[in-house]
Amino acid sequence: MRIGYACLAVGVPHTDMKSCMKKNVSMEKLSHLIAHNLESLDNLIGYNIKSGISLFRISSDLIPFGSSSVNTLSWQQIFCSRLEAIGQKITNSGMRVSMHPGQYTVLNSPKPEVVQRAVDDLHYHAFVLDSMGLSLQHKIVLHIGGGYGDKKTSKARFLAHCAYLDASVMQRLVLENDDRVFHIEDVLETGHVLGLPVVYDHLHNTANPCGLRKHHEHWITCCKETWKPKDGCQKIHYSQQDQSKQPGAHSFTISIAPFMDFYKSVETKDVDIMLEVKDKNLSAIKCINCTAGGKTMNTLEAEWRRYKYAVLERSQAEYLKIRALLKDKNAYPAVPFYTHIETALSKPLKQGDALNAAQHVWGYFKKAATANEKAVFYGLIDNYQRGTIPIERVKKWLFRLAVKYGETYLLDALYFSF
DNA sequence: TGACGTCAAGATCCG
């Protein structure tokens, strides 16, 4: 059982993906961007290893315009050793990665030019994974595509268009149910015909269920049959609904209580769980810490170091409750710990609490800061109190001071990311 | 024609 996250990490420096606009593409620019993105990917992999995260989705934006004719750079040759080195790192750590072309890669389109782009895009994805020397357990996840008012024909067209895909793609391809058109029964049917594994997406199944209203355990068991030994452990997608948005929209964080209920229902089913959620790595670590055995209070204390000022800023009451919770060094109250954090972070920001947290963080520099830095800080505080600037301005200044004075305790504080 | 989703680039504004 692995739990992982998709594409980018919150609060981890030097892991961003850069891109550019199509009209500004040049060889020099692309070369620069790809080098940067591969460096970021390397850092992400390193972060995952350090954090005990062994399931990860690589962003399709890794190579900007990777499957477009505007990218005439021979990046496949130029960066082959770089890709191989990152792949080695992934393999050596036992990490499992995947890639997932977005909703605009539509293999079953009736338009030939759209199909051609989808084919090119899928080969690009396979090329990246192949160049990294990754085994066939590292998959490419794809949706069936559009419905075009006739699902049966649209499904048939998907089957037909798979003939345009090289073995390099087909042996990595896995199919996922979507939230609008093709539900889990459709995808299972297609998966069986093509001999391709099926990813069960829990939230999509909620938004777009099939006629047969079965419990998710039923569908996960059905999907399991589609995963052969060469494909590796069965994968599923789990996310929660953002209540304030459209059905299917991902929540900011994984709420731990409902996740634990879900987890208990699949615990013995030997599945890898990919989380799709805004706070990315943070939820992955949360869910890992609440389900993995052999963890101690040290783990929660490390998490607390990252979260504490973000919590203090939202709720002094929850801050105090967590401190009390962490007193017993022989306990491991992971679920209550994260529940308190969720409670705090869901509260609206109040000026008094925000000021209190900012003053706490300022305490790290109070002695070292120059007179000018002090004046700037209190000037910002004053403006915030008078409502002329948002608290983010104060926090950005504090972050700059943290960088300048090398306060490593603060640099990865989520206070600066929320 | 615009919504959908997603992120960062690009553009513009401000002191």
Place this chain on the structure above:
DNA sequence: CGGATCTTGACGTCA
């Protein structure tokens, strides 16, 4: 000028 904030782009489908 640097920094903050607003707008656009890239993609395809569908109402």
